[in-house]
Amino acid sequence: MTGKDEQEHWLARPATIKRLWWGFAVLLVITVLAQLIVHVKGYFVVDGWFGFGASYGFLACLAMVLFAKGIGFFLKRKERYYERDDDTGGDANA
Amino acid sequence: MLEYLPPAFVLLIGAALIGCVRGALRTLVVLTAPILTLLLVWQVPDGVVFEVAFLDFAIEPIEGSPVRRLFALIFTLMALIGGLYAYRQAAWHELAAAYAYAAGAIGVSFAGDLVTLFIYWEVMAIFSTFIVWNGASRDAQAAGIRYAIMHLLGGVILMIGIEGLAVQTGSIDLRPIRAVDLSTWLILIGVLVNAAAPPVSAWLADAYPRSSPTGSVFLSAFTTKAAVLALILLFPGESVLIGVGLFMIIYGIIYALLENDIRRILAYSIVNQVGFMVCAVGIGTEMALNGAAAHAFAHIIYKALLFMSAGVVVYRTGMNRCSDVGGLFRTMPLTAICGIVGALAISGFPLTSGFTTKTLISQAAAQESMAFVYFMLAAASAGVFLHAGIKFPWFVFFQRDSGLRPKDAPWNMALAMLIFAGLCILLGVAPELLYGLLPYPVEYQAYTSGKVLFYLQLLLFSGLAFFLLLPLMKRTLTISLDTDWLWRALLPRIAGHIIRASLKIGQPFLATILKSLARLRGVAAALLSVSSAAPDAKPSGLLARSWSIGSTALAVLVLLTLYVLAYLFWNVHT
Numbered sequence: 001m002t003g004k005d006e007q008e009h010w011l012a013r014p015a016t017i018k019r020l021w022w023g024f025a026v027l028l029v030i031t032v033l034a035q036l037i038v039h040v041k042g043y044f045v046v047d048g049w050f051g052f053g054a055s056y057g058f059l060a061c062l063a064m065v066l067f068a069k070g071i072g073f074f075l076k077r078k079e080r081y082y083e084r085d086d087d088t089g090g091d092a093n094a
Numbered sequence: 095m096l097e098y099l100p101p102a103f104v105l106l107i108g109a110a111l112i113g114c115v116r117g118a119l120r121t122l123v124v125l126t127a128p129i130l131t132l133l134l135v136w137q138v139p140d141g142v143v144f145e146v147a148f149l150d151f152a153i154e155p156i157e158g159s160p161v162r163r164l165f166a167l168i169f170t171l172m173a174l175i176g177g178l179y180a181y182r183q184a185a186w187h188e189l190a191a192a193y194a195y196a197a198g199a200i201g202v203s204f205a206g207d208l209v210t211l212f213i214y215w216e217v218m219a220i221f222s223t224f225i226v227w228n229g230a231s232r233d234a235q236a237a238g239i240r241y242a243i244m245h246l247l248g249g250v251i252l253m254i255g256i257e258g259l260a261v262q263t264g265s266i267d268l269r270p271i272r273a274v275d276l277s278t279w280l281i282l283i284g285v286l287v288n289a290a291a292p293p294v295s296a297w298l299a300d301a302y303p304r305s306s307p308t309g310s311v312f313l314s315a316f317t318t319k320a321a322v323l324a325l326i327l328l329f330p331g332e333s334v335l336i337g338v339g340l341f342m343i344i345y346g347i348i349y350a351l352l353e354n355d356i357r358r359i360l361a362y363s364i365v366n367q368v369g370f371m372v373c374a375v376g377i378g379t380e381m382a383l384n385g386a387a388a389h390a391f392a393h394i395i396y397k398a399l400l401f402m403s404a405g406v407v408v409y410r411t412g413m414n415r416c417s418d419v420g421g422l423f424r425t426m427p428l429t430a431i432c433g434i435v436g437a438l439a440i441s442g443f444p445l446t447s448g449f450t451t452k453t454l455i456s457q458a459a460a461q462e463s464m465a466f467v468y469f470m471l472a473a474a475s476a477g478v479f480l481h482a483g484i485k486f487p488w489f490v491f492f493q494r495d496s497g498l499r500p501k502d503a504p505w506n507m508a509l510a511m512l513i514f515a516g517l518c519i520l521l522g523v524a525p526e527l528l529y530g531l532l533p534y535p536v537e538y539q540a541y542t543s544g545k546v547l548f549y550l551q552l553l554l555f556s557g558l559a560f561f562l563l564l565p566l567m568k569r570t571l572t573i574s575l576d577t578d579w580l581w582r583a584l585l586p587r588i589a590g591h592i593i594r595a596s597l598k599i600g601q602p603f604l605a606t607i608l609k610s611l612a613r614l615r616g617v618a619a620a621l622l623s624v625s626s627a628a629p630d631a632k633p634s635g636l637l638a639r640s641w642s643i644g645s646t647a648l649a650v651l652v653l654l655t656l657y658v659l660a661y662l663f664w665n666v667h668t
Contacts, residue, residue, distance in 0.1 A: 047472070
């Protein structure tokens with residue numbers, strides 16, 4: 001039912017995705033440049049700087065993703081991790 | 095007369111009726127019980143409505159105040175729309191449990207004293223466990239037991255604290271206190287267990303995703319937010335809560351980023367969002383408490399909406415993992431759009447309810463000159479967009495074409511989602527509707543051009559970070575270790591060792607005991623002569639055969655004489 005002849009949904013076409021990326025980029029530039037006209041009130045000085053919201057948002061996300069990635073090396077286990085434990089626990093009792 | 099009827103009772107009766115009637119009548123009960131409750135909730139006046147004497151204490155089953163009515167209102171609304179979402183798909187016992195669970199939350203909202211609070215607290219624990227058990231898998235049963243143990247333990251801690259406070263002060267009145275001694279600390283800890291605070295946050299992400307697609311919608315709403323209300327009423331301005339809240343915010347983001355299970359991502363983001371509220375209660379100013387209450391109200395709506403959207407996906411596809419789904423927007427446009435609205439609201443995008451409530455909390459932090467808290471909240475807002483705002487809709491509805499072509503939501507689920515999606519936007523564009531219900535007067539302008547621009551920058555660049563960092567966020571078939579490793583892996587391992595060791599040590603003793611038991615059995619068999627081979631055969635043992643009346647009477651006489659002698663002997667000597 002997902003045959004190749006089926007027309008790909010317009011939202012999933014490469015051309016649309018390319019256009020979306022362009023639109024997104026323009027939007028990003030606008031939100032930063034808008035700060036030339038709109039005054040952003042800084043409660044703690046730095047948050048009123050030009051483009052602070054943009055850079056802070058980006059860097060915070062970068063830091064969180066990298067931190068998650070790093071801590072994931074220690075925390076990630078196979079999905080069945082606890083069940084395997086349950087089984088051996090069951091065997092021990094039997 | 096009617097004002098003496100606690101609103102929670104109406105919903106409890108509704109829950110009982112759901113089990114008694116069926117068909118159209120059950121539908122009627124499901125849809126009218128919350129509406130009746132809503133009418134009662136709205137009529138609860140300020141102050142204690144009535145008192146009942148219990149021992150030396152005054153039990154106050156109903157006490158009204160704006161913040162209590164606000165929470166009761168959203169709990170009841172949640173029961174109503176959740177009932178609409180679930181009534182055609184959920185088992186009747188899940189619906190009944192959900193209504194009783196909601197009744198517990200409403201009871202907590204109006205509890206005027208700590209004993210009433212505790213009773214409804216336990217009602218919530220019991221019936222939410224039933225909802226977890228309604229998840230079909232074997233996992234759900236085990237998770238339900240872990241969930242119940244955690245909440246019963248939390249309840250015990252809370253109860254000890256309440257009793258200590260009652261002994262010390264002679265009062266069980268529910269009023270703001272400080273965590274200064276053991277009993278008040280125990281109360282705080284007992285409440286925080288239900289708020290999914292560290293170090294036991296793991297119970298939430300363990301249990302909620304294993305419930306049924308409809309059950310998780312109810313679970314997302316009540317327990318943690320009732321705990322937030324209890325914190326607002328008991329511990330406003332308790333500064334330790336700021337740190338606890340900030341930890342929950344970051345914890346929720348990091349674990350959600352690592353997660354692959356659709357509903358577990360949302361479960362971690364509950365911890366994250368409740369962290370905002372806990373932090374706000376810790377700040378404790380009027381504006382912060384307004385923010386905590388408003389954010390809880392908005393959060394219940396958009397979080398339920400997210401769980402509804404995820405629930406439809408699980409219901410239609412039977413799949414729970416991001417790595418199994420993708421591209422579902424093709425055949426589930428409505429579910430996708432509602433999910434996106436919920437995701438935008440949780441991220442606090444301007445024009446959604448998240449923006450008008452979360453910024454109240456940030457603003458309160460700014461007013462108190464708490465720079466660290468303010469910047470952490472801002473980073474967390476970006477992180478929420480990252481882990482829930484984009485991640486959830488992206489991996490479920492877009493990402494790649496999984497080839498799945500499930501049908502869109504059934505009409506009742508669709509209607510429930512549309513109502514909540516509408517509310518997310520309504521509270522975003524007309525925040526004064528909610529601000530008017532808050533406990534303190536609101537002098538806050540959510541939409542200033544500078545603030546909107548700041549948050550747009552923050553969120554849109556978080557979006558950019560998400561798509562640029564996508565290669566780092568590949569879904570893996572993994573779970574993440576948490577403190578629950580202690581009781582899910584370490585404790586069973588230790589218990590296994592202890593059992594094995596004691597078996598080894600006890601082996602000789604056990605052998606002796608078994609041998610003496612076997613010998614005793616031989617004696618008994620000789621006396622009774624009941625052969626196990628032929629149990630129906632006529633018994634021939636000394637004590638088993640039929641005696642003549644005379645010898646029976648003689649035996650009884652001897653026994654009685656011995657008894658009388660023993661009795662006399664005993665009396666003489668004492």
